[in-house]
Amino acid sequence: MKEFPVADRTITHQPSPELRDFLVFYLLEQASKAPFPPSDLGLRVARDSGGDLRPAADDIRAAQLLCWERGWLEGSRPDSDLPVSLSREGRAEIARRTEAERRKSAHPHPREEAAKHLVSLLSPPDxxxxxxxxxxxxxxxxxxAAAGFRVLGIDTDASAVRPARSACLGDSALQFEVADVRDLAERGRRxxxxxxxxxLHECADxxxxxxAICACLNPGGTLACMDFAPNCAAYLSRAGSTPFHPFRALAEGDWRYLAPDFGLTRLQFFYFGYVALVSAEKVNRNLRETKLAA
Ligand SMILES: C[S@@+](CC[C@H](N)C(=O)[O-])C[C@H]1O[C@@H](n2cnc3c(N)ncnc32)[C@H](O)[C@@H]1O
Known part of the structure; x- marks a missing residue:
């Protein structure tokens, strides 16, 4: 499988039920449009997502096998090089999944619900x-701020911060600065x-x-991050595109893979329709070092 270097690490999406489900959906969707060779699954996904989704070999294999075992494909092998079509059961399955996604995306306010939960994760305010x-x-x-926290909002984009700042003038609980989190990390701000x-989904890296965010977190501190649920068919079907995530949102597997290097522990994941919320705590030492020393 092609690997894509990210900074000094190489990330391949780690196996996860979420990515497996996405790959099953993709395979079925492709086969419903035209006969599709299942062996093309991983490369086609990586190419069509512009490299943003690099599924792990285990996930690809699991998706191929599942479609095969459930009888959703007409063909002789789950990883066939020959284009295969959907069986009658496969057509029923894709109709069921499309309807389930439609219901999920009709969820009224996933972003608001995620934000509410995020606020509760950081509570109580002090x-x-x-x-x-x-x-x-x-x-x-x-x-x-409405929940009683004192907040410093930072953004690299001065034009984004300016209206936020003027709308909150006089509110001593809220401050805004034009800053890059990487600079704050380098300057030792915590x-x-x-x-x-x-x-995160907007950032090139x-x-x-x-x-950098984790470097800014004190040992024992809490991080709460909400963003698009990666590869979220619900969001994309509502946006009218194929279920490829066009963004760089990190999947659960990515978080688990990166956590030891970034000193994160107690990872928790919550899903609200197309929004994913992750919370974590910072440990005192690099977990990987701790593991090596043990
Ligand atoms: C889509 S906006 C999200 C705004 C708001 N947090 C929200 O939930 O609607 C993402 C913001 O991240 C900012 N951003 C990107 N990279 C950044 C960095 N390295 N440091 C600080 N802000 C950054 C962008 O300028 C952009 O305004």
């Missing part, structure tokens, strides 16, 4: 300032609570940004 990375128009910063909303 004297410490919460850093909101990639604050933009202050969507999350304002919700945190917080015990960091939140971020819809930022989300892993480097997450690394």
């Amino acid at each position: 004297e410490q300032v919460v850093l909101d990375v990639g604050t933009g128009d202050g969507f999350l910063a304002k919700k945190l 917080w015990s609570k960091i939140a971020t909303s819809y930022c 989300p892993v480097a940004i997450l690394e």
Whole structure:
């Protein structure tokens, strides 16, 4: 499988039930449009997503096998090089999944629900300032402030921060700065609570940004991050595109893979329709070092 270097690490999406399900959906969808060779699954997904989704070999194999075992494909082998079509059961399955996605995407306010849960994860508010990375128009910063937190919203984009700042003039709980989280990390700035909303998927190198965010987190501190659920067919079917995630949102497997390097522990994942929320705590030492030393 082709590997894509990200900073000094090479990330291949780690096996996860979420990615497997996505690959099954993709395989069925492709076969429903025209006969499709199942052996093409991984490469086709990586190519069509512009390299943003690099499924692991285990996930590809599991998706091929599942479609085969359930009798959803007409063909002689689950990983056949020969184009195969959907069986009658396969057509019924894709209709069922499409309807389930339609119902999910009709979910009223996934982003609002995720933000509410994020605020509860950081509660109770105290004297410490919460850093909101990639604050933009202050969507999350304002919700945190309304719940009683003191917040510093930072963003590299001055034009995003300006209206947020003027709308909150006089609110001493809310401050905004034009800053890059990587510079803050380099300057040794630290917080015990960091939140971020819809930022990582936009970054050319989300892993480097997450690394900088984690560097800004005090040992024992809490990180809460909400973003598009990666490869989320619900979001994309509503947006009218094929179920490829056009963004760089990190999947559960990515978080678990990166956590030891970034000193994160106690990872928790929550899903609200097309929004994923991750919370984690910072450990005192690099987990990988701790493991090696043990
Ligand atoms: C889609 S906006 C999200 C705004 C807001 N948090 C929300 O939930 O609606 C993402 C923001 O992240 C900012 N951003 C990207 N890279 C950043 C970095 N390295 N440091 C700080 N902000 C960054 C972008 O400028 C952009 O305003």
